[in-house]
Amino acid sequence: MRIGMILDKTYPPDPRVENEAVSLIENGHEVFLFCLKYANEKGEELIKGIQVKRYISNKFIYKSSALAYTIPVYSKLMSNKIRHFLISNKIDIVHIHDIQIAKAAFKAIKKTGLKTILDLHENRPEIMKFYPHLQKFPGRYLIAIKKWKQKEEEFIKKATKVVVVTEESKQEIINRVGVHSNKIVVVPNTVHQSYVNNATFNQEIIEKYSTQFTLLYVGDTGLRRGLSTAIESMDVLKEKIPNIKLVIVGSNSSDVFLKQQVADLEIQDYVDFEGWKNENLFPSYIKASSICISPLHRNLHHDTTYANKLFQYMSFGKPLLVSDATAQKNIVEKAASGLVHKAEDIVDFTEKVLELYHVKVLQSKLGENGKSFIENEFYWEKTSKDLIELYANLNL
Template sequence: MKIAMFLDTAFPPDSRVENEAICLIKAGHEVHLFSLDYQGRPSNEVINEITVHRYKVDKLTYKLSALAYTFPFFHNRIKPSIKDFINKLKPNVLHIHDMVIAKAVIDVNAGKLKVVLDLHENRPEIMKHYKHVNEGLGKILISTDKWNKVQDKLIKRSDKLILVTEEAKNDVMSKGLKKAEDIVVVPNTILPELFLNYSIDESILDRFNSTFNILYLGDTSLRRGTDTAIKSMKIIKDKIPNARLILVGDSSVDNKLKQLASNEGVNNLVSFEGWQDVSLFPSYTLASNICISPLKRNKHHDTTFANKLFQYMAMGKPVVVSDSTTQANVVREEECGLIFPAENELLLAQQIIQLYENDELAYRLGENGKKAVQDRWNWDVTSEGLIEMYQTL
């Protein structure tokens, strides 16, 4: 089957898109990816057997994507490119990643081909925490309630729906938007052949070889609990003199986080590594003693998975996570870490100190997580439903 995938951003990087495409290619399908290019990349490129088709757009189009469901400008500007892609490719099915580009694709298709809508997250819910939605003109022009209504309509207009967790599936079904047989749950796990085969950067290991390292990977926005992690270091340092918090990632609030670290008197205990390529994630994880995911509670975090959890587990590291529903359920089920109430820096610190003081517990939890990824929480297993769905199409 010839599958046309659609992405409203540049590619690479996007681990979920790449993982899905690779597993479908392995299953015998031909995958072509439509992506938007804001940086002057090659118009056509083959990456891991994925044929990438890039359509050049200007920065205005990029900015208009934030207003995709306020005004029709974004969709109107990209519809000609979508139509050109479909007409040239003549695919058997359309697979849309996330909702930003979905309306344009579904409108151009006009019911001719089967549509698979792949929601990587509950976009309207996470948007409630975006800076540009809560400040200035964005606060006036962007309505998350409207995005929520549009998301429901897009789900109804699709033939099949892909979600990341059972919790998200239950939410959709409770609204009567889709039948269970038309929903496939595909968690954001790792593709072992990619993630575990990145070469280790010895310089990262050397740089952190004399400290007790607490690692956070990913977006550093406040909603991710990075401020909670920084505040916990004020407590941790009294019990773990050589403790170091390593933040690998970035966001628009990084300066606020650095100021917070200074205010808390722990700026010398926090390493702000900035954005790093995913190929370096195994090196940072290997250099760490404990890995954390201190997400704050909201509907989005409670119904999705953070990639970092499975990346930590794959490397055999004990995890400390907040009680955000989906990640807490995995940690309890697999006995691979400890849980603390979200936004409680005292209890986060206590769980980290407990693992520092109990090497045997830390090792056992880490090994449990590693085995869980080998047996269950890896892309080869969690993608089975995706492959089966395409067999029915």
């Protein structure tokens, strides 16, 4: 089968797109990837068996994508490019990654009879509520989140099949949109079995934190990720755990607020802002850590998704401390790989850190449970089987 994946970004990197494409190729399919380019990237390139086809974009098109469901410019421009991609590569089935480009893709395939897979990486309409540019003029007036939600529901109904990241997301869509459960397939963002074995370590990072009791967070540091809870907790924890350190590996435009919080509390010696690092360094930070955290705030988006960092943490046998955002709470409790604190509750977060610090056997047991869960149950080669089966059962 000649699968045409549609992505409204540059490629690489995109781990989910790559993982899905490579697995489908390994199972006998051909995968062609429509993506964008803004500079001098090659128009065509073979990457890990993926036949990458890059189409020229520019700043105007990029900015107009935010208005995809306000004015038709973006969708019209993209649909012409996608139509060319589908015809020139003789595509059999279209796999659309997220809803930003979905309108353009459905417009391009109109009257072709091609079946479609709508792959929802996240609940985009819900997470858009937290985008800074939608909190102020002109974004809040130009971009109608309600319209995005309506379009998402329209495309869910229109697609042949829908792929989501968690069971919680699947159930939310069933309840909200009213589609049958058979239409939705869950394909979690998990790590490969080789993730640990292929890891390389930076000894400088490991030695830097070798004498510390380290709380580690990796990834986007936007305020909704809950790091302010961990920072506030450090003001208490430093009195209880003298060698404690909060290490934050990642960045966001809102970091200025987190750094100001640290300064106001005068805990600069207990919090390291490492900034964004190449993902190849994540294993070193994880190995150097004592506890790995994900203190997400509660909202519909966070309740129906979980970050890949959880599985990276568990792969190296580290105990987790996560907020009670539904999806991550459920997976951590299923794996018995960590403790759960009430979201945005500084006291509860602090108590859970102290419990892990004082009960070393608990640290070890939770870490072992998480590692075993990844090795035996929740790794990409196993969790991707439903995606492979989805394509095997499609009748073109």
